[in-house]
Amino acid sequence: MNTFDLLMLGFSEAMTPANLGFCLIGALLGTLIGVLPGIGPTATIAVLLPITFFLPPLAGIIMLAGIYYGAQYGGSTTAILVNLPGEASAVVTALDGYQMAQQGRAGSALAVAALGSFFAGTVATFGIAIAGPMLSSFALNFGPAEYVALMVFGLLAATILASGPVLKAIGMILIGLLLGMVGTDQATGAERLTFGSLDLFDGIEFTVIAIGLFGFSEIIANLERSGSEGVKLAPMSRMWPTREDFRRSWPAVLRGTGIGTFLGILPGGGATLASFSAYSLEKKVSKHPKKFGTGVVEGVAAPESANNAAAQSSFIPLLTLGIPSNNMMAMMLSAFMIHGITPGPSVLTNQPEIFWGLVASMWIGNALLVFINMPLIGLWVKLLTVPYRLLYPAILLFCCVGVYSMNNRIFDVLLAAGFGLLGYAFRKAKCEPGPLLLGFVLGPLLEANLRRTLLITQGDPSIFVERPISLTMLAATVILLALMILPSFRKKREEAFQEEEA
Amino acid sequence: MNAARGDGPDLLTAGLFAGFGALGLWLARDLDQGTMAQMGAGYLPRAVCAGLILLGGVIGAMALRRDAAPIEGMRLRPLLVIVGSIAGFAFLAEHGGFVAASLWLIIAGSLADPGGRWRTVLMLAGGLTAFGALVFVYGLGVQMELWPI
Known part of the structure; x- marks a missing residue:
């Protein structure tokens, strides 16, 4: 089958009423939590992960x-209407978007954001459709040594590109690896790091850690700096951008999509960096x-297209290599795992309907989002007036029931x-x-492949530099690490992140 | 500021990392080390723990040389109330059924925010419990008794 046939297969999967419905639910929920400050997509997906267990694999994903x-x-x-970025990735949108709203051009800014995002989503979807099969056929040649190198590279590169001190990020990866080792050792059957507790023999469930670290500790942190009551809105205006806005935004949209x-x-x-x-x-x-920061339309068009393009293209490494590139993708990986699917090159050949169905549904979802967003903006914005103290008990309940329902275990x-407390300490x-x-999701994979490699070579690590x-x-990893140690680069990186925070 | 030294958050990080490393080493004390070619169950846990302790040491040493920076103030109320209400939910879910557990979770959890009014809290608790019972227990089939057995 060629790419076209496969895309058609994907659309036929994604267009079934049930899958279309779940696509709509996901898009609606995503918009909802995107609008509400204080609830991020990571926490939401952590809460919903257990529920997807009850759905067919493709629908859940x-x-x-x-x-x-x-x-x-x-x-x-x-970000545009009230200068309150609902997500980290919308922080820069607020700079020019809110200024536009202040000048009475809110409708125009929102429309440019929505249309730019849709365009970016379309391009990125095709990017996945083209790059996916290529990368995965390349990845089929990977042996365990390549996987070890790829994972080490992925983990370390993730820490360097993400914000925050690198040493701390490496430490957090190591703690993740350690937590991933709890339970019965795959190779030897020995009980590891379980405190002798029977409840830990099967290891720690991913959702337990995700909900603890993101769900519970986010609630505690939000309550600590309370005062998130209702907000005042900028007046809404004409919806459609002017010809001038279009002319100035389309090159920005193109650049944003590419980057x-x-x-x-x-x-x-991922979305924020992009x-x-x-x-x-x-x-x-x-x-x-x-003029940037005073309400320039390019300042809305470019970041909005970029974050949406990145949100989609970050699926590429996960779907083709089985390596999640950020914590959202780690969540998605475990969503696949719940259904017994290990993402990676073999999914494309063995279960093409999953890969192509997802690709097609992303495009449909983006189209749906334009419709959800443009006419319904007024409704979404009203939701901002819901105070957090009415929201968090509901989130608390969903978290608790969600964690319980994975294994029906109170433990x-x-x-x-406990992980909530730990997350608070972090x-x-x-x-x-x-x-x-x-670290937690990649840990078991990394360990299994490392063991396999060294078993084949009888303990000779030189295989990693011979392939x-x-x-x-590995060379790329070393260069990245060396760059981090060089003071001039480190200064640049810090400056870059300082700018972001400003 | 006086000449105090030590970056609070980084010192806490160092403590957490080294603590995890030490705990892991202690838990892995009886595990088989194995060889590089035939790794035992303890090989990688020990390597990771050693890395954590080393990293904790480096971060701690660097933090001590920087100017003092305090850890953000802690407010115990949300922390204790939220953790306590979750623990209560866990206990009640086992012995008292979903309805009691959910009511407790929402009413007790609402105490974390001092601004709440009793009427809204009770209405919220009732509504969410009914919703949870319908959607989770009946709809999705989460295995939990609704009422005390």
């Missing part, structure tokens, strides 16, 4: 994916960089509460919990 890219749309709505698609593929990349980079690129190529609920220590999740693919990836 379609819904979760919808939440992820839906949140990118929703986050920009509040977003590329950055989404890189380990540690939108920041697109904004600074736009500022660099613009003829009037000083998991208590363990998740917040106080200014450690990002994201890398921990990556060309593995050598390339």
Whole structure:
């Protein structure tokens, strides 16, 4: 079958009423949590993971994916209208978007954001459709040594590209690896790190850690700095952008889409990094960089296209190599695992309907989002007036029931509460919990492949530098690490992230 | 500021990392080390723990040389109330059924925010419990008794 046939197969899968419904639910939920500050997509997906267990595999994955890219749309709505970015990836959108709203051009900004996102989503979807089969046929040649090198590269690159101190991120990965080792050792059958507790013999459930670290500790942290009551809205205006807006935004949309698609593929990349980079690129190529921050339409178009493109293209490494590039993709990986599907090159050949169904549903979801967003913006914005104290008890209940329902074990609920405490401590220590999740999901894979490699070579680690693919990836890792140690690069990186926070 | 040294959050990080490393080493004390070619169950856990302790040491040493920076203030109320209400939910779900557990979770959990009014909290608790019972227990078939057995 050629790509066209496969895409048709995907559309026929994605267009079934049930899958279309779940796509819509995901997009709606994503928009909802994107609009509401204080609830991020990571926490939402953590809460919903157990529920997808009750759905067919494709439906569950379609819904979760919808939440992820839906949140990118929703986050920009509040960024523009009330200067309150619902998601981290919409922070830069607020700079120019809110200024546009203040000048009475809110409708125009929202429309540019929605249409730019849709265009970017379409391009990135085709990117997946083209790059997916290519990369996965390449990955079929991978042996265990290549996988070890790829995972080491992925984990370390993720820490370097993500914000925050690198040493802390590496430490969080190590803690994740350690948590992944709890339970029965796959190779020897020995009980490891279980405190002798029977409840831990099967290891720790991914949802327990995710809900503890993201769900519970986010609630506690939000309540600590309370005062998130209702907000005042900028007046709404004409919806359609002017011809001038169109003329100025389309090159920005193109650049944003390109940079977003590329950055989404890189380990540690993703929506947030993409939108920041697109904004600074736009500022660099613009003829009037000083005007940025005063309501320039390019300043909305570029980051919005970039974050949506990146949200989609970050699926590429997961679907083709089985390596999640950020914590959202770690969630998606475990969503696949719940259904007994191991993402990777073999999915494309053995279960093409899953891969192509997801690709097709992403495009449909993006089209749905334009319709959800443009006419319904008023409704979404009203939701902002719901105070957090009415929301968090509901989130608390969903978290508790969700954790319990995975294995019908009370112990998991208590363990998740423990991880909530740990997550709180990490917040106080200014450690990002994201890398921990990556380490946790990749840990067992890394260990199995490392053991296999060294068993084949009888303990000779030189295989890692003798195989060309593995050598390339390890060399790239070393270069990245060396760059981090070089003071000049480190300063640049810090500056880049300072700019983002400003 | 006086000449105090030590970056609070980083020192806490160092403690957490080293603590995890030490705990892991202690738990892995009886595990088989194996060789590089035939790794035992303890080989990688020990390697990871050693890495954590080393990293904790480096981060701690660097933090001590920086100017003092305090850890963000802690407010015990949300922390204790949320953790306590989850623990209560876990206990009640086993012995009292979903309805009691859910009511407890929402009413007790609402105490974390001092601004709540009793009427809204009770209505919220009733509504969410009914919703949860319908959607989770009946709809999705989560295996939990509704009422005390």
